[in-house]
Amino acid sequence: MELIERYLQEIGRHLPDNKRADILSELRSSLDDSLEAHANGQPSEEDVVQIIKEMGAPRKVAASYYPEGQYLIGPELFPFFQRIAGIVLAATVGGQLIAAVVSIAVSHQADSMVQAFLQLLDSIPAALGSVVLVFAIMQWFNVHPDSEKKDFDPRTLPPLQKDKPIDRSRQIIRIVFGTIFLAFLCAFGASGGFTAKYGVNLFTDPVLDKYFPWIAASVMIGIVLDILLRWRGRWEISTRIAKIGANIFSIVLLCLLLQGQAAWSSQMGIGDFAVEQFQFTNRPGGFQLIGMASFRLAFLVALIVIAVQTTIHIYQLIRNSLSNASTSGIKMESTSQ
Amino acid sequence: MVKNIQSPSTVENIVQELRRGALILAALSQLDDEKYGYALINQLEEHGLEIDQGTLYPLLRRLESQGLLDSKWKVESSRPRRYYVINKTGKAVLKDLAMEWRSLAKSMEKLLADVK
Numbered sequence: 001m002e003l004i005e006r007y008l009q010e011i012g013r014h015l016p017d018n019k020r021a022d023i024l025s026e027l028r029s030s031l032d033d034s035l036e037a038h039a040n041g042q043p044s045e046e047d048v049v050q051i052i053k054e055m056g057a058p059r060k061v062a063a064s065y066y067p068e069g070q071y072l073i074g075p076e077l078f079p080f081f082q083r084i085a086g087i088v089l090a091a092t093v094g095g096q097l098i099a100a101v102v103s104i105a106v107s108h109q110a111d112s113m114v115q116a117f118l119q120l121l122d123s124i125p126a127a128l129g130s131v132v133l134v135f136a137i138m139q140w141f142n143v144h145p146d147s148e149k150k151d152f153d154p155r156t157l158p159p160l161q162k163d164k165p166i167d168r169s170r171q172i173i174r175i176v177f178g179t180i181f182l183a184f185l186c187a188f189g190a191s192g193g194f195t196a197k198y199g200v201n202l203f204t205d206p207v208l209d210k211y212f213p214w215i216a217a218s219v220m221i222g223i224v225l226d227i228l229l230r231w232r233g234r235w236e237i238s239t240r241i242a243k244i245g246a247n248i249f250s251i252v253l254l255c256l257l258l259q260g261q262a263a264w265s266s267q268m269g270i271g272d273f274a275v276e277q278f279q280f281t282n283r284p285g286g287f288q289l290i291g292m293a294s295f296r297l298a299f300l301v302a303l304i305v306i307a308v309q310t311t312i313h314i315y316q317l318i319r320n321s322l323s324n325a326s327t328s329g330i331k332m333e334s335t336s337q
Numbered sequence: 338m339v340k341n342i343q344s345p346s347t348v349e350n351i352v353q354e355l356r357r358g359a360l361i362l363a364a365l366s367q368l369d370d371e372k373y374g375y376a377l378i379n380q381l382e383e384h385g386l387e388i389d390q391g392t393l394y395p396l397l398r399r400l401e402s403q404g405l406l407d408s409k410w411k412v413e414s415s416r417p418r419r420y421y422v423i424n425k426t427g428k429a430v431l432k433d434l435a436m437e438w439r440s441l442a443k444s445m446e447k448l449l450a451d452v453k
Binding site: 023025026027029030032033034037054055056060061064065067 | 374390392395399417418
């Protein structure tokens with residue numbers, strides 16, 4: 001009954017989080033009852049298609065679970081609104097991100113990153129506001145998307161997702177913390193770099209300063225991906241590839257940072273390990289040495305964590321691709337018979 | 338100029354609006370004993386009232402959230418099903434609604450007597 005699971009999966013995408021599992025269990029049980037009554041034990045694919053068609057298109061079924069009343073954007077339009085809002089949001093954020101990266105590459109200044117971040121904060125509400133306005137007008141004139149009027153064919157439902165749905169609340173926490181971290185980075189960047197002051201300069205990290213805009217860009221890409229994931233509700237091939245790409249960008253950046261730190265250490269005439277650097281605490285600039293060593297250790301830990309995470313993503317991407325290929329192989333076989 | 342021929346979706350919307358209240362009354366009237374959704378659909382069909390699953394299940398949930406029905410999951414013949422039953426508040430509301438319906442039906446019969 002893969003078709004039923006695909007159907008329920010699609011309905012579930014448009015249901016409220018807190019009621020999803022319960023509603024889907026009830027619909028599954030109802031579809032089973034209908035199948036049993038229609039097909040007496042051994043339902044054909046045609047029976048399943050018929051039963052699903054009787055229940056209705058996924059978005060329409062899901063919309064009927066939202067409360068009735070006066071709407072700015074009603075339940076029938078809301079899933080369509082979510083889709084368009086997501087596309088507009090992705091285009092706005094993506095476009096500005098590309099513009100920011102190009103601007104950093106050209107000017108190589110921390111200010112460009114701060115500007116890009118502030119512009120992003122400005123443009124997101126403006127873009128979303130425009131979409132809301134268009135949909136509110138559609139709702140007012142009772143206009144519905146054409147896709148709902150077409151005959152719904154259950155065979156065209158998307159395949160079953162192998163990955164479990166993501167934990168949406170955890171994703172929100174990640175987005176909030178990521179944004180706070182980015183704001184800190186931008187604040188540091190704008191105030192003249194990574195300099196800790198206590199009466200006099202304790203230490204500066206010239207390597208961090210050099211790569212600061214790229215670190216901020218990497219964090220920003222991470223936040224955008226988290227927003228995208230929160231919206232999609234689960235890992236998909238596109239988001240996974242994007243995540244792997246973003247991680248590779250971070251790995252390259254961390255390698256450059258580590259390499260820069262090592263070069264700086266050897267220039268100062270000290271060895272590779274933090275312990276060795278602690279011996280220099282009493283000499284002039286000793287605190288800078290400790291600071292640099294701490295950063296270096298943090299980069300190394302981050303590099304290991306991201307490398308492991310990337311390996312897991314690559315493994316899951318390959319596993320899902322292989323299993324999708326084998327499923328479509330079976331489908332082709334059964335069609336040709 | 339008066340537009341006489343309305344689009345099918347307009348007629349469909351009006352029919353849906355007309356049926357909405359009636360379906361609430363119909364569902365409440367048949368839930369003296371606990372029933373799961375599919376059994377209720379069959380029972381309503383036996384009385385000549387067709388209702389699709391996509392309409393009934395959200396309706397039952399709304400009635401439950403309005404405090405007129407109670408529900409619980411039960412496992413029968415290895416399949417879990419959600420059973421609904423009318424509660425005390427639901428019975429009182431049903432009584433009022435039935436009275437309202439009868440009065441409305443009487444008036445409507447008179448009003449529609451000349452419509453062919």
